[in-house]
Amino acid sequence: MRTSRTIAAVAGVASLALVATGCAGGSGDSGSADGDVTLTVATFNEFGYTDELLQKYMDENPGVTITHNRAATSNDARDNFFTKLGAGSGLSDVEAVEVDWFAEMMQYSDRLADLSDPELDGRWVDFKTAAATDADGRLVAYGTDIGPEAVCYRSDLFAEAGLPTDRAEVAALLEGDWDTYFDAGRDYTEATGKPWFDSAGATYQGLVNQIEYAYEEEDGTIIATENPDVEAAYEATVEASADLSAGLGQWSDDWLAGLANGAFATMLCPGWMLGVISGNAPEVDGWDVANVFPGGGGNWGGSYLTVPAQGENVEEATKLAAWLTAPEQQLAAFESAGTFPSQTETYTDEVLTGATDEYFNDAPIGEIFIERSEAIEVSPYKSVKYFPINDAMQRALTRVDVEGQDPETSWNQWVSDVEALG
Amino acid sequence: MTATVAAADARSIRRIAFSQRVSHWDFKLSPYLYISPFFIIFGVVGLFPLLYTAWVSVHEWHLIGGQGDFVGLDNFAFVLGQSQFWIALRNTFSIFLFSAVPQVVVALVIAAVLDQNLRGKTFWRMGVLLPYIVAPVAVVLIFSNMFGDQYGLVNNALGSIGIDPIGWHSDVIPSHLAIATMVNFRWTGYTALILLAGMQAIPRDYYEAATIDGAGKVRQFFSITVPQLRPTLIFVIVTSTIGGLQIFDEPRLYDQFGQGGADNQWMTITIYLYNLGWGQLDFGRAAAVAWLLFLIIVLIGLINLAITRRIAGSGDAAKVSRRARKEVTK
Numbered sequence: 001m002r003t004s005r006t007i008a009a010v011a012g013v014a015s016l017a018l019v020a021t022g023c024a025g026g027s028g029d030s031g032s033a034d035g036d037v038t039l040t041v042a043t044f045n046e047f048g049y050t051d052e053l054l055q056k057y058m059d060e061n062p063g064v065t066i067t068h069n070r071a072a073t074s075n076d077a078r079d080n081f082f083t084k085l086g087a088g089s090g091l092s093d094v095e096a097v098e099v100d101w102f103a104e105m106m107q108y109s110d111r112l113a114d115l116s117d118p119e120l121d122g123r124w125v126d127f128k129t130a131a132a133t134d135a136d137g138r139l140v141a142y143g144t145d146i147g148p149e150a151v152c153y154r155s156d157l158f159a160e161a162g163l164p165t166d167r168a169e170v171a172a173l174l175e176g177d178w179d180t181y182f183d184a185g186r187d188y189t190e191a192t193g194k195p196w197f198d199s200a201g202a203t204y205q206g207l208v209n210q211i212e213y214a215y216e217e218e219d220g221t222i223i224a225t226e227n228p229d230v231e232a233a234y235e236a237t238v239e240a241s242a243d244l245s246a247g248l249g250q251w252s253d254d255w256l257a258g259l260a261n262g263a264f265a266t267m268l269c270p271g272w273m274l275g276v277i278s279g280n281a282p283e284v285d286g287w288d289v290a291n292v293f294p295g296g297g298g299n300w301g302g303s304y305l306t307v308p309a310q311g312e313n314v315e316e317a318t319k320l321a322a323w324l325t326a327p328e329q330q331l332a333a334f335e336s337a338g339t340f341p342s343q344t345e346t347y348t349d350e351v352l353t354g355a356t357d358e359y360f361n362d363a364p365i366g367e368i369f370i371e372r373s374e375a376i377e378v379s380p381y382k383s384v385k386y387f388p389i390n391d392a393m394q395r396a397l398t399r400v401d402v403e404g405q406d407p408e409t410s411w412n413q414w415v416s417d418v419e420a421l422g
Numbered sequence: 423m424t425a426t427v428a429a430a431d432a433r434s435i436r437r438i439a440f441s442q443r444v445s446h447w448d449f450k451l452s453p454y455l456y457i458s459p460f461f462i463i464f465g466v467v468g469l470f471p472l473l474y475t476a477w478v479s480v481h482e483w484h485l486i487g488g489q490g491d492f493v494g495l496d497n498f499a500f501v502l503g504q505s506q507f508w509i510a511l512r513n514t515f516s517i518f519l520f521s522a523v524p525q526v527v528v529a530l531v532i533a534a535v536l537d538q539n540l541r542g543k544t545f546w547r548m549g550v551l552l553p554y555i556v557a558p559v560a561v562v563l564i565f566s567n568m569f570g571d572q573y574g575l576v577n578n579a580l581g582s583i584g585i586d587p588i589g590w591h592s593d594v595i596p597s598h599l600a601i602a603t604m605v606n607f608r609w610t611g612y613t614a615l616i617l618l619a620g621m622q623a624i625p626r627d628y629y630e631a632a633t634i635d636g637a638g639k640v641r642q643f644f645s646i647t648v649p650q651l652r653p654t655l656i657f658v659i660v661t662s663t664i665g666g667l668q669i670f671d672e673p674r675l676y677d678q679f680g681q682g683g684a685d686n687q688w689m690t691i692t693i694y695l696y697n698l699g700w701g702q703l704d705f706g707r708a709a710a711v712a713w714l715l716f717l718i719i720v721l722i723g724l725i726n727l728a729i730t731r732r733i734a735g736s737g738d739a740a741k742v743s744r745r746a747r748k749e750v751t752k
Contacts, residue, residue, distance in 0.1 A: 075679055083700050086485040108486050251678040252591075253566065257573040388702065398684035402571075403592035405685065413685075420504065421702065 035063070037316050040092035041324075042069045044077035046275040047096065047144065047303070048333025049324065057323055064316065073251050074098040074301075078387065085111055091308040093317035094324070097141060099302045101387040102131065109134035113307040113314045115142060120322060127379055128342050132304055141304035142325040145339035147270030148373035149206060149298045151181075152277060155361065156286035157265045161191040167363060171292040178207065178236060181294040185244040188265055195246035198264045200237050200401035201394045202250050206268040207233040208390070209298045209380055215390070216383045224389050225415045234393070238400055238407045247402045256280050268293070270300040271369050275337030278359040288361045291368040297375030302342065340369045385421060392417040472716070479709035486703065497710035501698075507711070509686045510694040511718075513598065517673075517690065518666035520602035521609075526658060528606070529613035530651075534643060536614065537621045547618070550611040561604055562675040569600045591677055597688040601672045609665075613658055620654030621647060648733075656730045663726050667719050668692055691715050 043049060054066045069092060071077040078101045084090035085108060097105050116139040128143035151174055155165040163184075164170055174181055185196030197203055208214050211233065215224035224230060241247075246264040248255040258264060260281035267273070269289060277287055305321045307314055323329060330341040331351045338357065346352045347370060355366035396414035399405040479497055482490030501507050536547055553561075568575040569590040577587040590600045624647065632642045648655075670692040674680045681697060682689020689697075691711065699708030 073678060079700055082485060082703060086703075111486075248572065249678070249684075253570050253574075253678075254572045257570070261573075263572075395681070395684040403589070403685060403687075420506075 036065065037063060037313050038065045038067060039094065039313060039317055039320055040067045040069060041094045041096075041320070042071070042077065042080070042092035043096040043303075044071040044074050044098070046272060046279065046337045046339070048272075048275060048335075048337030048339045050332075050336050053329060053332050053336075057320065061319075064320075066320070074100065075391070081105070085308070085310075089310055091310060093307065093311045093313055094321050095306050095308055096144070097304045097306055099131075099304070100382060100390065102141070102304060103383045104385075104387055105306075106132075106134060106140070107384060109138065109140045111309055112140040113309045113311075113318060114138040115140060115307060115318055115321065117322065122344065123325070123327075124342050125344055128302075128304075141306045142321050143342040144303045144305055144325055144330065145272060145301075145333070146342045146373065147272055147299050147301035148340055148369050148376060149209075149268055149270045149293050149300055150289050150368055150372050151266055151292055151294075152269035152273065152287060152289045152360075153266045154262060154264075154286045155288045157192070157194070157262055158188075161188045161265075163188060163191075165288075167288060167290050167361075170288075170290040174290065174292045174294065176294065178240075178294045182236075182240045182244065185240070185266070189244055194262075195264045196244035196266060198246050198248050198255060198258060198267050199250055200241035200245050200397040202268055203240065203245075204233060204237045204393070204397055205300055206294065206298055207237060208393075209300050210295050210378050211380060212378050213381050215386055216381065218381065218383075220383070222385060222389070222418070225418050230393075231411075234397075234411065235407075237397065241397075241401045245401050249398050249402050260284055262286075268298075268300070271334070271338045271340035271365075272301060273338070274357060274360065274365065275339070278357075285359075285361075287359065289357075289363045289365065289368060291371055293372060293375065297372055297377060299373075299376050299379070334366075338365060338369075340373065388421050389418055392421070475709045475712050478705055479713050481706055483705035483709070484703055485700065485705055490706070493706070497706045498714070501707055501710045501714065506686060506689070506694060507691075507714075510682070510689050510691045513594075513673075513682070513686070513688055514667055514669070514690045516595075516598045517601050517605075517669060517688070518663070520598055521605040521669075522659070522662045522666050524602075525606045525610050525613055525662065526655075529610050529617055529658075530648075532610070532614040533617035533621055534647065536618050547615065550614055552611065553607050554609065554612045556608070558608060558671045559675060561608060562672050565600065565604045565607070566676050591683070592687070594687045597676070597683065601669075601676060601688055604672045605666070605669065609662070613662070616658055617651060617654055620651045624650045652730065655733075656727060659726050659730050660723055663722055664719055667715065667722065670696070691718075 041049070041054075049068060051068075054068060058064055058066055071080060077096065077098070081091065081095060081097065082105075116137075120142075124143045125146075128146070129139065132141040132143065133139050151170075153170060158165050158170070164173060173184055182196075188194075188196050208230070211227075211229045213223065214227060214230055216222055246258060248258045248263060259277055260283065262284075267277075269277075274289070281287065305325060307317045307321055311317055325343070327341065327343045327345040327349065330339070330343055331346055331349065333339050334341055334346075334352065335355060341347075341352065352366040353370065355364070356362045357365045392414055395417075396410045399410045399413070400407050480492060480494055482493050482497075484490060532550060536543070536550070540546055569577075571577065571587065571589055571591050574590065576590070581587060588596045590596045628646045628650070629642055632646060637645065669690055673682055673688045673690050673693050674696070676688060677683065680693075681701070682693045692715070695708050695711040695715070698711060699705050
């Protein structure tokens, strides 16, 4: 009897203690003013934020630890962003947003922290800040990079085909419009029997980013399926891809392998693509970049950093976002991954104007991309439905290019997909 | 007279003490209290989400904007009118059949082998479970790379024996086969162990009697093992049906976009649901797809139950009893 009473007493005290510790809850480490703060930064693809760069911030700001989460593609980042925005929790302290779905995100700008700061006025090119300011005048995102496009090529494969390998000569060869680019491709393919570019999807991105009102009008009507410019771009891409494409969907395993094993000779390269190539084909030394783009100039991509209002450390995160998008840091990112800055101060900075990339045969990438960004004539209007419509078009092109479907059927399927979105 | 009065008094005087009442309640109510935790948890985690999804499916519901207007069965009508839904259904059933049928058959064979008196029995039985322990995401990423259209291991191997490269990521049936391979890789061992446990419960006398009667191993397998495994087979088939119709991990990670292929070659119902709910941010339609999937699974589960009862021997019992009944009436 005594034993079971003792056991009962011990059990009672133990469970009381357990309940008490449970109740003595969360006044823990995060949030106390002098305590340690852990900030999470979520980016996708390759922003150029190396561990050394983040370590620099941690050294300058003791007590702050930064964790960097990288999604593989912009699609993954978008899925994650909207899911957690809807759920109300789970987003990182600093979230990167790509320009293609930026307008879609701006609909919910009230869930992002206000990042307006008079000290940062004039840091970015005008169109970057204008796009990031919502209807109430709050600046909700800081611009990171823009994506002026050039042409990356394999000089070793060019040599095999008897084409010029020097950068300036290649630029002269491809100078002109898309027909010039495709004709040069036909010469190459006839000489070697190998593909000229990686995929229809990538080539189409170059074409569609030169159309000002591709899928939507400013008042919100969707003109995608009736726009003759879009149809022309589709037809041109599909026709060229029949002979010149390697059929490797971008970002697929096969495409990543193709970067390294010479599956294609050229690729349309925005600044941020340089880091992707050098990262996935470290052993190859034939890649080079020429100061030319079919049609003059184009911009593909460009991102922003936002601070979701649901985060626990909004102030610290705002500080970090401002630091990451400062000219020095963006230049450091440029040096590591080729992400071209959108900060106006950098365009006269020696670090940018004199930058070269060892991997790309010591190409003067600073000069090249400055000139390519100056050649950009059209700033495409991208609104709420841009991302899903463009995504559906990418699938249509994959069906034709990678899977061999007939272009007419694929176009019709795209039209019905776009109509189902509405 | 006094006796009856006394008796009546005795009856009315006998008061029921409160403790007696409490113990009476204890006797009546405690069985329900003991099983209530399960039902409470089921109610919160199972039943409530089911009903809430039905509630969401009859409204216009945006992922971030929240609840909209009541639209009745419009979401269901929209989904059923989309060709993507029917393609997804076709894909789901195709992948399900490619994965469930070979899996159960191979698992039966493996279990029969493991049931024999092998050396190092435990090692083989544990070994068969190893693929199940590997994280599904890792399995998909590796297999998807192996099944790459241009540079994958499988096409390289096929090329070396003279077969043309197969479009594992471009064509419909090859993509289903590849995904079914991943599912079978993961689940065959697990199924084999469950069937093994069922087999071990079969009395050895049956096998002895059959051997004496002159039946070979194969005959014994089909006439003793399979019918005796009926409850286990029902369990295995029903759970693999539910899992197979809800398959998500493998099709999602099979390519870099996770939308089931540019032409919806391997888009399953759950991928379609995810695209509607989190891609197009339309929760109402996604909830409608979820409820349709639920109804389909219940229907298929019942069909499976009926078929399994037939296959695994209940038919013989019915025939015997009918014959016996006829003899009795003669």
